[in-house]
Amino acid sequence: MTNMTSQQRKLIYLIGIVVLLIPIIWLSLPSDGKGAPGGVLSQLRSKYELGEADLGDVDASSAAMNFALLGMRGMAVNVLWKDLDQQKDTKRWAEMQATTESIVRLQPHFERVWDFNGWNLAYNTSAEWDAVPDRYYWVKQGAKFLKRGVERNKRSTELYYRTGKVVQHKVGYADEATDYRKFFVNDPDPVFKGGPDPVINPDGKDNFLVAREWFEAGCARELSRPQHILDRSLFRSTPARCLFDYAQALQKEGKFGEETRAAWDLARKDWTESYGRETFHALIGPEESDIMLEMTDEEIKQQAGTPDDALRVRKAVDAYQKMTNYRYWRTRAFAEAEPEMAEAHRRLFDAKQAYKAQEFENARTAAFEGMDGFDKILKRPEYASLTDEDILCEECLLGWKIWDDIYQVSGDKIPEEFPLKWLLQMKQENQMIMGNVNKQFKRLFLDNK
């Protein structure tokens, strides 16, 4: 070899390269699309969905960036994450967003990256801004970012859930939810000319209904790719829970007509007839059973075979119903169909509006009527379990708080007996409920001020 000239050596290297290339080409030969499966590597890639196109939409810039960095991707990503953290601390939001973009181009299929940064934009960055439209802009950025994450990672069950969660929870339950929900349908950015931002709400729907679609897509994906966020029974309850959120939001906004009644009805049907009839593999200690949350005694007997098994299945159904709060929402949905319930909600809503407008006498009357309505419904044996859940109790006790405050301010003697006194006595030791009631009341007071 040492006697070879430089040219001869180069020629041998070239031949070696060509020889080695032949098996590589043969192994990774792509399919011709007409039936020939292609090389072994291509077949394996298709089988395990490892191709870039199988994972989600292909981003040419991302692929180019990763290619250009050769083996330095890890180092570049570390530097970018460090920059991101520093930019966040020093409130350089545009730069932070640009860095986020660079990171996802380098790690497009790392789901936690999309999850973390989507959350960061929607929850942390939005909270740093003072004006509500600005906050909403960043919530939207978070949701849009997660949506892009879904498009890049179509196999991911969890990113569907995370996107749905931002649209449901951040838009629908933030302190600024009243404005966010309006903005979701009528975006404050003049670019959208009063309509919704088509990227996150193309059909101009309510946020809870859009969230439901995301959760439904997540549940569909979950059948083939398990998630690791929630117990399966809770995960699959999310679309139906969005309908309850939707119905409650309508009531909170003072809508008590047919639209709200239909929303409760739809929620009940979805809860009991769709979600309630799904089969879950329940694990209670060492015992395993296939159960449905909406199961009659007959169905339990049929499935169990023996009385001992029936007991085990019943125990599992009970445990899962408790875990998912199934019975509460079923009862609540039935109760909401009662005209007295709708009227009680309406009167408490009127009380809040009157209190805000400083029409204290009207507020006191409306609050009393609302309390009285709830008192009658909650005392009915079939709805007694509704007091186990905090949200409805908080609504009732907020009505009492308004009523009580007007008495305190006016100096009138508070009557010894009043509707819902028993509920107040039952819950007044519960710091979480009373804390929330006081917080909501303080907000009314501040609005009033």
Added chain:
Amino acid sequence: MYFDPNEYLLNPVISVLNWAVVVGCLTFVVLFVSMINLFATRGAKGIGIFFDELGEMASDLFHLSPRRIWALTRLTYTEAIRRKALAVFVVFGLLFMFAGWFMGDTKEIKPDQVKVYISFVLTTISWLTLPVVLILCCFGIPEDIRLRSIHTVVTKPARRVEIVLGRMIGIWLIGCLVLSVMAVVGHFWIVRQIPAESQPLLTCRVPVYGANIEFIDREGNSARAGVNVGDIWAFRSYIEGATKARAIWIFKNVDESFLDSEGNLNFENSFSAFRSYKGDMTRPLFYDIKFFNPAKNLAYTTDPQPVNEFRHKLDKIPNKVTVDDVQYDILKDFVNEKKELLVEVSCIDREQYIGMARSDLFIRMPDRPFWMGYWKAILGISLTLLLITMIGVSASTMVKGPIAAVLTFVIYFLSLKDNHQFMDQLVFGRVEGGGFLESVYRLVMHMGPSQELPANPAFSVVKFFDWMLNNFLWLCRHVIPYSQYFNMPEFVSNGFDVPWDTSILPSLLVTSAFIIPCVLMGYFALRIRELESK
């Protein structure tokens, strides 16, 4: 702007004195060591040789020929072109062809997105030109020595100091050529990328900052700072609303030139809002600005203004203002005899806070065109190139190319803001966990930085060793430049003009400070070394 212009202030007199001390000490050490070396190897004769050499060196320095230097500059320039230095344009072209892919949607450009565009262009230009210059300056002389082509130069009637100078100027010029072409392309790229309706965002604001900011607490007492609301970044201090808490700025040398064409004083702020309770979120927090002259017992307060967080808010204050039905002139009645204008800011909303730093309120003078700031930023990059060239060339006269490149890169890397600040922290003992050996021990033993080290002689040795290293670091800290002075792109990308006093002057001073030591060191090394490759 989210950086403190104070950070960049440099006192020219103290800096020059510092420089004289450092260069004097360095020269003395080098000459002293050379003399001792000659004495040790040649005996008493060595002292004579030392002074002869010194005389010749002085003669060389006083007989520089611009013509020869220019000839060597051209030689370096031609050599750099032959070494395909201009191939960097290929990378540059590729980057700019595809940059749009990574920069997001250009349909809805917001002010802070413009910053990303400008920053991208200037950072790319810096990071493409720096390696080119680094390689050229560090490998030129060692390669000439290796290929013996340097003999074709040293055998000519050219002094070695002229070779060093010719190299430095030649490489810097080629760096500047590359930089200029990239800068022109970059400028057009920025202008083209920003849509027409967002073009007004490309501007260079000219701020006049207050000399300092003072705080008054909620009780009305003078305070060192406002309230800390729990931000990790303690850049801003917060004042509480509807209390006696205030922030006071003192603007100096205020005169008619501060007024705009309509006779207004333009105050721009970037205050931050912090709510202790959310309250009515649709209503912004409010502040007011008070101008006062204690000598005349005069005060004028503006109407409450909403905080425009993370954006710029411009308050146009008319020069003629009315207080209790009497008209006053801000410049005549509120500016005191020392030409100072006192400005006080308070938060209106009870239990809410407004955050501010010294640079958050300034008088905005007429804007300058974007190109002016942009080209000043390019000047900053060219000065960095010059600095790198000088360090690299002088290093390459002493060691081989790769070593010189690593040395120069390390010096440059340590000169960057974060690294230099870390070095400062180490030197001044502000880093928990001790010095080099101590931190190695803590790492290996899984000891937290606050845990006490065992008291035994071994750790006294460790601490002594760390103390020695720290002293060496102290020396390095004074020699390694602080490249943040050259960071003019930061001003431009934040929408400001590059100021003379806090950026251009310090960077010119730092660059000049390196000329004499680098040329002398390069010359000294080239003169005493054997020009043969081994």
